Amino acid sequence: MGSASLAKFEDSLVGARVLASFCGATSAASVDQEVTDQCLLRAAIAQAVGCWEGYVEGALPEFVSKTRVQAHRKAWTLIVQFESLVDKLTGELNTPNWEKSRELILNVTGMDPYSSWIWAPRFGNQTDTKAFFDGILQVRHSFAHGFSVPNGVPGLAVPGKLDLLYVNDAVVCLDFFAKKTDALLEHELTHRHGCAAGWN
Numbered sequence: 001m002g003s004a005s006l007a008k009f010e011d012s013l014v015g016a017r018v019l020a021s022f023c024g025a026t027s028a029a030s031v032d033q034e035v036t037d038q039c040l041l042r043a044a045i046a047q048a049v050g051c052w053e054g055y056v057e058g059a060l061p062e063f064v065s066k067t068r069v070q071a072h073r074k075a076w077t078l079i080v081q082f083e084s085l086v087d088k089l090t091g092e093l094n095t096p097n098w099e100k101s102r103e104l105i106l107n108v109t110g111m112d113p114y115s116s117w118i119w120a121p122r123f124g125n126q127t128d129t130k131a132f133f134d135g136i137l138q139v140r141h142s143f144a145h146g147f148s149v150p151n152g153v154p155g156l157a158v159p160g161k162l163d164l165l166y167v168n169d170a171v172v173c174l175d176f177f178a179k180k181t182d183a184l185l186e187h188e189l190t191h192r193h194g195c196a197a198g199w200n
Contacts (some may be wrong), residue, residue: 005058041162126184
C-alpha cells in the first residue's frame with residue numbers, strides 16, 4: 001500500500017508527466033518550438049525533483065510517528081524531541097541529491113538504502129545510478145539558478161540540451177527511488193520497530 005507521503009508523491013508526479021506530454025505542442029507565447037519544448041521539459045524536471053524532495057520531507061516524519069506507537073510511555077518526551085529534530089532536518093533539505101537524501105534517511109531511521117538504490121532497468125550498480133540521479137538534480141539546480149543545462153549530465157542525447165526521453169527517464173528514476181525507499185522504510189517498521197501493519 002505504501003505511506004501517505006508516497007501516495008502524495010505519486011499524485012504530484014503526474015504533473016511532471018503532464019508537462020512533458022506537451023513537448024512538441026505549439027505555444028502562442030513563443031514562435032520558437034525549441035524554446036517552448038525546453039521550457040516544458042525544464043518544468044517537468046523541476047516538478048519531479050520537487051516531488052522527490054517532498055516525499056523525503058514527508059516520509060521521514062511519517063516513519064518516526066509510526067514508531068511512536070511502539071514506544072514505551074516513559075520515552076514519549078524523548079520521541080517528541082526527536083520528532084521535532086526530524087521536522088527541522090527535513091525542513092532544511094533543499095538539494096535532495098543522492099548523498100544528502102541517503103545521509104538524512106540513515107541518520108533518522110538507522111537504515112542505509114545504499115544497497116537497494118540501483119535503478120535496475122538502466123543500471124547494474126549504485127555508481128551509475130548515483131551519477132544519473134545526481135545529474136537530474138544538477139539539471140534542476142542549473143536552470144533554477146539561471147544557468148544553462150550542464151554538458152556533462154549523464155543520459156542526455158545532446159550535451160546541455162534536454163530531450164523528452166531524458167525527462168521521461170528522470171521521472172521514472174525518481175519514481176523508482178520513492179517507491180524503493182518507501183518499501184525499505186516499511187520493512188524497517190515491520191521488522192525492526194514492531195509495527196506489524198507497516199505504514200497502515
